[in-house]
Amino acid sequence: MNQTIETLLxxxxxxxxxxxxxxxxxxxxxxxxxxxxSTSSFIQAYSIIGIKNPETxxxxxxxxxxxxxxxxxxxxxxxxxxxxxxxxxxEMEGVTIDESLESTEKFMVAVIDAALAAQNAVIAAESxxxxxxxxxxxxxxxxxxxxxxxxxxxxxxxxxxxVGYPAQNPDKKPRIHFEHVYHEDVYxxxxxxxxxxxxxxxxxxxxxxRERTSGKRSDTWTGQMASMLSxxxxxxxxxxxxxxxxxxx
Amino acid sequence: MNQTIETLLxxxxxxxxxxxxxxxxxxxxxxxxxxxxSTSSFIQAYSIIGIKNPETxxxxxxxxxxxxxxxxxxxxxxxxxxxxxxxxxxEMEGVTIDESLESTEKFMVAVIDAALAAQNAVIAAESxxxxxxxxxxxxxxxxxxxxxxxxxxxxxxxxxxxVGYPAQNPDKKPRIHFEHVYHEDVYxxxxxxxxxxxxxxxxxxxxxxRERTSGKRSDTWTGQMASMLSxxxxxxxxxxxxxxxxxxx
Numbered sequence: 238m239n240q241t242i243e244t245l246l247x248x249x250x251x252x253x254x255x256x257x258x259x260x261x262x263x264x265x266x267x268x269x270x271x272x273x274x275s276t277s278s279f280i281q282a283y284s285i286i287g288i289k290n291p292e293t294x295x296x297x298x299x300x301x302x303x304x305x306x307x308x309x310x311x312x313x314x315x316x317x318x319x320x321x322x323x324x325x326x327x328e329m330e331g332v333t334i335d336e337s338l339e340s341t342e343k344f345m346v347a348v349i350d351a352a353l354a355a356q357n358a359v360i361a362a363e364s365x366x367x368x369x370x371x372x373x374x375x376x377x378x379x380x381x382x383x384x385x386x387x388x389x390x391x392x393x394x395x396x397x398x399x400v401g402y403p404a405q406n407p408d409k410k411p412r413i414h415f416e417h418v419y420h421e422d423v424y425x426x427x428x429x430x431x432x433x434x435x436x437x438x439x440x441x442x443x444x445x446x447r448e449r450t451s452g453k454r455s456d457t458w459t460g461q462m463a464s465m466l467s468x469x470x471x472x473x474x475x476x477x478x479x480x481x482x483x484x485x486x
Numbered sequence: 487m488n489q490t491i492e493t494l495l496x497x498x499x500x501x502x503x504x505x506x507x508x509x510x511x512x513x514x515x516x517x518x519x520x521x522x523x524s525t526s527s528f529i530q531a532y533s534i535i536g537i538k539n540p541e542t543x544x545x546x547x548x549x550x551x552x553x554x555x556x557x558x559x560x561x562x563x564x565x566x567x568x569x570x571x572x573x574x575x576x577e578m579e580g581v582t583i584d585e586s587l588e589s590t591e592k593f594m595v596a597v598i599d600a601a602l603a604a605q606n607a608v609i610a611a612e613s614x615x616x617x618x619x620x621x622x623x624x625x626x627x628x629x630x631x632x633x634x635x636x637x638x639x640x641x642x643x644x645x646x647x648x649v650g651y652p653a654q655n656p657d658k659k660p661r662i663h664f665e666h667v668y669h670e671d672v673y674x675x676x677x678x679x680x681x682x683x684x685x686x687x688x689x690x691x692x693x694x695x696r697e698r699t700s701g702k703r704s705d706t707w708t709g710q711m712a713s714m715l716s717x718x719x720x721x722x723x724x725x726x727x728x729x730x731x732x733x734x735x
Contacts, residue, residue, distance in 0.1 A: 326708035337719070364490035
């Protein structure tokens with residue numbers, strides 16, 4: 238196993254950081270690594286906002302549901318789907334491209350572009366001995382986040398990324414079995430096999446919690462998910478993406 | 487610079503591979519690396535289909551617009567947004583979670599989950615000396631791709647990934663300048679600065695093409711994008727995502 242794969246396989250989200258800011262050079266390396274990721278047809282449909290201002294970080298932490306590590310970290314990045322750049326270039330080139338930019342297809346392209354870049358940023362950070370955690374909580378309040386970061390039309394903040402020197406060493410959480418996630422040639426169509434795999438995974442996850450809570454907790458994965466998904470959240474998102482000029486047609 | 491960052495920064499898409507299949511062990515390492523990526527609230531909302539059947543590869547190559555490297559590679563992966571797993575667990579747990587699963591929010595979560603996993607797969611492959619290229623062309627014909635791969639309701643193939651032993655050594659394509667992609671505290675709101683940066687990037691890209699075509703080609707980036715985006719493509723996507731049970735409310 239090479240060093241890079243070791244980095245990939247030992248990923249855990251880090252939610253407690255030392256009080257030590259990243260250097261400008263570290264930030265630049267992380268962003269340049271993000272930029273090196275593939276981009277659909279060279280469209281480069283994302284932007285990254287790095288937050289230095291402590292007031293802005295504090296407000297983002299509140300908006301994300303009072304997660305302290307949004308405020309306390311080595312650096313905080315916000316990854317955005319970005320087709321504003323393409324609105325500006327359309328003006329420069331004298332063409333009309335609204336139909337393309339407003340499509341669900343281009344919305345997906347921009348979201349995927351941003352996610353590929355973000356994952357490169359995480360790997361770069363981890364390879365330097367730093368830790369990181371994605372902050373989907375920004376999507377609790379995208380209107381307020383957009384106003385705070387002054388993102389224009391056709392820019393959609395997707396998630397934050399807190400990076401820093403780890404001050405905790407959590408265990409890796411076991412993923413669904415390889416066989417359940419990886420299909421060969423066609424998707425697994427035997428419902429019995431499929432359910433059996435989920436039940437096996439439940440046993441693994443229950444054991445994981447039992448061991449770490451002296452038997453007090455023994456949640457299954459399907460139970461956790463059923464409970465989480467029974468409460469619909471962020472149901473404003475469809476309308477909000479459309480208001481921002483995405484996912485309209 | 488460490489080995490991992492070197493791998494990240496030297497990424498180029500590889501579109502020509504040796505006639506040499508990946509081993510089962512290589513495939514497993516790539517998929518396990520993908521699985522180690524972060525997943526939103528542990529939801530694990532993606533699946534990967536590995537294509538071995540030469541007939542299936544041939545059909546996918548046709549559907550993706552006759553790209554030969556979809557057929558000729560070391561292995562071909564299809565990354566899917568997947569909330570079918572959660573439909574099944576809802577049945578197992580006796581809960582109703584359609585409202586959550588049909589939301590644009592969960593559509594975004596599944597697309598992001600799949601993209602983070604895919605980017606880990608690319609980095610794992612590249613760290614082993616392999617090359618890779620994303621195949622967005624699968625989205626030309628998602629109905630046919632879904633039928634071919636027998637993906638059920640709430641599974642959406644997003645893109646392919648061809649991996650293999652590189653048989654070409656293309657140059658790196660310069661990305662938009664760091665300063666244009668990376669904003670500090672707030673998004674760049676000065677339109678003049680913004681346009682100046684795009685014009686500077688145009689010069690870089692023109693130079694890149696001139697050098698490689700003995701001056702025959704000197705496209706700008708904004709020109710390329712204006713031309714590409716003037717022709718709306720895959721406009722069936724909004725309806726298709728909804729038909730598959732995503733992005734509905």
